[in-house]
Ligand SMILES: *[C@@H]1O[C@H](CO)[C@@H](O)[C@H](O)[C@H]1NC(C)=O
């Protein structure tokens with residue numbers, strides 16, 4: 025959904041950049057691409073071998089897009105071509121490149137510093153390769169960057185402290201599925217235009233910085249599957265455009281800041297499998313009008329089931345907590361729930377019989393509680 029918008033703006037940039045093309049310098053671009061070609065060691069579809077012919081113009085090479093005058097290379101898209109190899113510094117000589125998509129191949133080695141010369145780059149997708157090294161701090165000089173994905177590689181170490189200082193246009197940053205570690209620094213707060221930040225499936229530790237509340241444009245925030253600890257900062261409640269919040273599979277503690285329950289655009293709230301505790305507010309689902317999925321399973325939440333659960337939409341997981349008390353008869357009014365997991369708590373009393381007549385519910389788990397009641401034969 026987001027991406028479509030970048031393709032559109034990349035298209036505009038391709039068009040407007042034409043005006044900037046003065047002297048034809050396709051020779052320069054060709055030598056950069058020939059160096060790149062020479063670093064490709066695996067070419068299962070014979071694209072390099074058969075199509076990237078030295079005798080033809082690079083503008084006719086598969087995956088290469090030039091401006092209409094065929095003066096410069098504007099885009100390189102070699103995603104899913106089965107290539108393996110390293111990225112040579114000469115790639116940085118494609119100085120008119122606006123869009124680079126090398127995702128879903130098997131490139132390895134480091135990102136060469138030469139790439140810091142790609143000053144017109146707006147879209148950079150290197151996800152799902154086998155690249156390694158630290159996230160280079162020179163990324164911060166690519167000041168036209170709107171989209172950056174390095175997901176699914178072997179990048180490690182800390183995030184550069186000033187990663188956001190010079191990338192005012194960055195809208196989407198995806199560094200998920202790497203080996204990144206260290207603390208999330210307040211430097212992230214300078215990425216103030218970000219709509220989507222995904223740092224999940226890494227080894228980040230320490231606290232979630234309060235500065236995350238400055239990322240006011242965020243629609244998606246995923247810090248799940250890391251080693252984060254401490255409380256969820258109240259400042260998260262300032263993110264009034266947030267539609268998707270994933271903080272699950274960390275070691276976060278304390279209670280859920282009440283502000284979270286007033287973020288009405290929120291569709292997904294995943295705080296599962298951490299060390300959160302406290303009582304769930306009884307009006308939990310009153311302010312969340314768009315919620316489709318709420319996962320609070322595998323924490324230490326205690327107290328009664330929130331009365332407002334009948335207002336929750338679609339998918340609720342409260343399993344594996346310390347919740348107790350009866351399941352109120354209002355449970356039979358769960359009009360909009362399709363999946364409900366209340367297993368592994370301390371609920372007691374009778375199962376409200378109305379629960380069996382809920383037509384929308386297609387998955388219900390009440391196992392491992394102290395509930396009484398029988399399951400109707402005609403279920
Ligand atoms: C390479 O592939 C493109 C797109 O399929 C085609 O237009 C071009 O003629 C091919 N070039 C060569 C040298 O085969």
Ligand SMILES: *[C@@H]1O[C@H](CO)[C@@H](O)[C@H](O)[C@H]1NC(C)=O
Nearest residue numbers: 031101102103123124125147
């Ligand atoms: C690159 O090409 C693939 C299809 O081969 C396409 O799905 C993807 O959107 C393209 N990337 C860009 C940035 O246009």
Ligand SMILES: *[C@@H]1O[C@H](CO)[C@@H](O)[C@H](O)[C@H]1NC(C)=O
Nearest residue numbers: 052055113114115116117138
């Ligand atoms: C291309 O890049 C390399 C390495 O970054 C550099 O040494 C070389 O001078 C560049 N060539 C041209 C023609 O700009």
Ligand SMILES: *[C@@H]1O[C@H](CO)[C@@H](O)[C@H](O)[C@H]1NC(C)=O
Nearest residue numbers: 130132133153154155156178
């Ligand atoms: C990725 O690179 C590592 C070394 O950095 C290597 O051990 C591993 O086999 C590579 N994986 C693939 C799929 O090539």
Ligand SMILES: *[C@@H]1O[C@H](CO)[C@@H](O)[C@H](O)[C@H]1NC(C)=O
Nearest residue numbers: 185186189210211212213214
């Ligand atoms: C944000 O960037 C400005 C310069 O644009 C810099 O002065 C400031 O220290 C940065 N803030 C953080 C928290 O890194």
Ligand SMILES: *[C@@H]1O[C@H](CO)[C@@H](O)[C@H](O)[C@H]1NC(C)=O
Nearest residue numbers: 297298299300301322323324
């Ligand atoms: C719940 O609290 C107990 C007692 O403090 C602790 O031993 C346990 O690890 C906690 N469980 C979770 C999932 O945080």
Ligand SMILES: *[C@@H]1O[C@H](CO)[C@@H](O)[C@H](O)[C@H]1NC(C)=O
Nearest residue numbers: 296297321322341343344365
């Ligand atoms: C609910 O959360 C628990 C704990 O994280 C998990 O084991 C369980 O699979 C989840 N239930 C569903 C239906 O996904």
Ligand SMILES: *[C@@H]1O[C@H](CO)[C@@H](O)[C@H](O)[C@H]1NC(C)=O
Nearest residue numbers: 313314337358359360361384
């Ligand atoms: C919830 O269910 C009621 C009754 O079935 C329905 O009228 C209402 O539109 C549903 N709300 C949403 C947000 O789906």
Ligand SMILES: *[C@@H]1O[C@H](CO)[C@@H](O)[C@H](O)[C@H]1NC(C)=O
Nearest residue numbers: 343367368389390391392393
């Ligand atoms: C119920 O608890 C038992 C023992 O702890 C466990 O093996 C089983 O998986 C639990 N059932 C569910 C549905 O979680």
